Amino acid sequence: MGEREETRILIVDDESEMRRQLRKYLELEFWDSAFSEAADGEEALERAQESEPTVIISDINMPRMNGLELLQKMKDTSPHTQVIICTGRDDPDSSINALKYGASDYLMKPLNMEEVSVAIHRGIERHWTSSQLSKHRERLEQLVEKRTESLLRLNETLRKEKEINRELEAQFLQAQKMEAIGVMAGGIAHDFNNILSAIIGYTDMTIERLEENSRERKNLGEVLKAGMRAKSLVRQILSFSRQEEQNRFCEKVHHIVSDSIEMLRATIPSTVKIVTDIDTNSGSAMVDKTQIEQVVMNLCVNAGHAMQKKGGDLEISVKAVTVDEQTAAGNPKLHIGAYITISVADTGTGMDEATIKKIFEPFFTTKEVGQGSGLGLSAVHGIVMSHDGAINVESTPGKGTTFTVYLPTVKPPQEEKQTSRTSDKAPIGDESILLVDDERPLAEMWSMALTDFGYNVEFFTNPKEALEAFRNNPDKYDLVITDHTMPEMTGSALASEMLVIRPDIPMLLCSGYSNLITPELAKEIGFRQYIMKPVIGQELATAVRNTLDLTHLDERT
Numbered sequence: 001m002g003e004r005e006e007t008r009i010l011i012v013d014d015e016s017e018m019r020r021q022l023r024k025y026l027e028l029e030f031w032d033s034a035f036s037e038a039a040d041g042e043e044a045l046e047r048a049q050e051s052e053p054t055v056i057i058s059d060i061n062m063p064r065m066n067g068l069e070l071l072q073k074m075k076d077t078s079p080h081t082q083v084i085i086c087t088g089r090d091d092p093d094s095s096i097n098a099l100k101y102g103a104s105d106y107l108m109k110p111l112n113m114e115e116v117s118v119a120i121h122r123g124i125e126r127h128w129t130s131s132q133l134s135k136h137r138e139r140l141e142q143l144v145e146k147r148t149e150s151l152l153r154l155n156e157t158l159r160k161e162k163e164i165n166r167e168l169e170a171q172f173l174q175a176q177k178m179e180a181i182g183v184m185a186g187g188i189a190h191d192f193n194n195i196l197s198a199i200i201g202y203t204d205m206t207i208e209r210l211e212e213n214s215r216e217r218k219n220l221g222e223v224l225k226a227g228m229r230a231k232s233l234v235r236q237i238l239s240f241s242r243q244e245e246q247n248r249f250c251e252k253v254h255h256i257v258s259d260s261i262e263m264l265r266a267t268i269p270s271t272v273k274i275v276t277d278i279d280t281n282s283g284s285a286m287v288d289k290t291q292i293e294q295v296v297m298n299l300c301v302n303a304g305h306a307m308q309k310k311g312g313d314l315e316i317s318v319k320a321v322t323v324d325e326q327t328a329a330g331n332p333k334l335h336i337g338a339y340i341t342i343s344v345a346d347t348g349t350g351m352d353e354a355t356i357k358k359i360f361e362p363f364f365t366t367k368e369v370g371q372g373s374g375l376g377l378s379a380v381h382g383i384v385m386s387h388d389g390a391i392n393v394e395s396t397p398g399k400g401t402t403f404t405v406y407l408p409t410v411k412p413p414q415e416e417k418q419t420s421r422t423s424d425k426a427p428i429g430d431e432s433i434l435l436v437d438d439e440r441p442l443a444e445m446w447s448m449a450l451t452d453f454g455y456n457v458e459f460f461t462n463p464k465e466a467l468e469a470f471r472n473n474p475d476k477y478d479l480v481i482t483d484h485t486m487p488e489m490t491g492s493a494l495a496s497e498m499l500v501i502r503p504d505i506p507m508l509l510c511s512g513y514s515n516l517i518t519p520e521l522a523k524e525i526g527f528r529q530y531i532m533k534p535v536i537g538q539e540l541a542t543a544v545r546n547t548l549d550l551t552h553l554d555e556r557t
Contacts, residue, residue, distance in 0.1 A: 005054075007032070007055070007124055009030060009056075009120065010047055010053040011058075012044045012057070012062070012070065013058070013062070014040055015059075018059070022111070030120065034051075040062040040064045041067065041070035044056065044058065044065075045074075045077075048081070052078050052081060053078075053081050054082070054123070055081070055127065058086065059086050060089075061088075067087075068097055082104035082122075084104050084116075084119050085107070086106075086107045086111060087107075087108065087109060088109035094106075104119065144162065194439050194442060196533070197533045198439070199230075199534075200227040201442070201445045201534070202441075204224060204536045205445065205448065205452075206220055248286050248287055248288050248387075249288075250284050250410055250412050251285065251286075252283070253283070253285050253340045254278050254318045256289055256292050256293060257296055257316065260293050261316060264296075268301075268304040269307070271312075272304050272307050272314050274316065275313055276315075276317070278316075279317075281320070282318050282319055283410075284411070284412045285340055285407040285410055291383045295383050298377065299380060299403050299405075300314060303348065306349050307346055312347035313346070316342075316344055317341075317343045317345075318341070318342055319341050319343075320339075321341050322338055323337060331392065334390045334406060343403070343404045344403045345400060346400050347400040349398065350397040350398055350399050350400050351393075359377050360380075380405075384406075384407075389407045390405075391403060391404065392406075427544065427545040428454045428541070429545060430454050430455065431455055431548055432455070432457075432476060432479075433456065433458070433478065433479045433480070433544065434460075434469070435457055435480075436460050436480070436482040436491070437459070437461065438462070440461050446537065449536075449541065452537070463488060463489040463494045466494065470502075471501055479507070479508065479551075480495070480507045480508070481508045481544070482508075491509055491511065495509075495527060506547050506550075508543060509522050511531075528547045
């Protein structure tokens, strides 16, 4: 591993005040870096010729040469330099073009300095990785030339080394592609989940007020189903980008697969025969049960689709295996040791080698328009990788396909008699709740829902106003519920301020998605629970009741 060079950051913006403010902030965050400025793209190119920047953060609209033109020229002249594009216009084409031309990131003005810091840190890491890969490639090429000249008998060995090098480059490019899509997925998840929360929440509240067999209730039931399908789609997007919250526990994998098979029987065509080989002694793995169910369902539904015209056999097996040195050498994601395998095999159309190389790419699908989004196998791949597992594919055109998922085996913990600290009571109460969410429809909806469960709710759409109300009367509230991504002040910043005023106030974080907050970090800040949107009133009320009951129990012990 080589030593890292000095980090050089070039700030490009035609507004001098913007450059000054951004530089002032970054000099505090990246104090050991060298900074330079430019008023437009042409001046930036001159600065870059003097000293190659590690990261460029550039406005998109500038005289003489705009940010996209600068991006394209930098990729030609200095491919390792990472360029972050900023804009004040909400223009989807600009973001697509920026990522298409190779931008490291794309940020909207007014800039969120936390997001700027994260983007620059990511750019520095990618610059270093790209430089190291280039140096490694150069060293390999020099070694190949030397050996070819002096030792012709090693020609076959050198050919294999080149193949390995090309595979490493392909893996690196694929990782960059997945990272870019992951950034975009995370960016839309928060806003989309807020929209879904309003649709699902208001629909659920309205259904409860309609007669059981009315046409209106039936119609809204279909709306609710569609909202839940959209919720599942967001979950798949976050799965393949590995940004979804996981709840992993020690589970017997054969139980999960058996339960999934029961759900499958109603969806697989009757012309497909399901054959199972489930080893009930295959062992346990540390998994998110819902995500592993998603893996099994996606693989089996795809297998059923491959056999829908002619029928065939769908074979599902769960086995305990030991990965040896030879097997591990053929798959860099596997290690020597004990694994549980889930295999899904079909006798369908099969795939050629070119198709197999693309099947895990987001939005790639062999299905007809309207029959698939191309996210299923991407989600499978993301879930398996996030579980420290691996997935192998074997397929022959015209004969069928077999997917094999490897999950590391763990020893189940010794069973202990535990007493649940959560309350079994219905989610009703009469406590006072302070609710903060910058989306007024959501704040009003949850306020009405919690009021129906008996709680006294005061809501704010401005976190600073909520903080002022709390500061004026902190003992008025029994619980605080807040979103995380809000203008002027994040939910974590709001919580930190409130906990200084009243350290014992229980707090609940309800967020659509943020790459700056995790369940672990939320707990460190002081939140008792972390809930992902969309969430219906019943679920929120249950979380509120459990949080309050746990708080009361802690106070008595």
